[in-house]
Amino acid sequence: MQALPEFRRFPTDVLNYYVKNxxxxxVPxxxxxxxxxxxxxxxxxRYNWN
Structure with missing residues (x-):
């Protein structure tokens, strides 16, 4: 999911996004x-992570 910076300034901003049910x-x-x-x-x- 992507959003402009002004719409993802705070962690709670994700609650304003909508998705289809x-x-x-x-639905928010x-x-x-x-x-x-x-x-x-x-x-x-992480070291030596392959």
Missing amino acids: DAGEM YSAFMTVQPQQGPNERT
């Missing part, structure tokens, strides 16, 4: 998902 109706992501902040590593380094 089985009936062909456009907020209807079936939530955003929760979590702590994790900023960078992951």
Whole structure:
């Protein structure tokens, strides 16, 4: 999925996107998902990854 920078400035902006359901109706992501902040590593380094 791609969006212009002004539409993906914050993690919660993904809740404003829409997707088609089985009936062909456009449904916002907020209807079936939530955003929760979590702590994790900023960078992951891998050595000899083939």
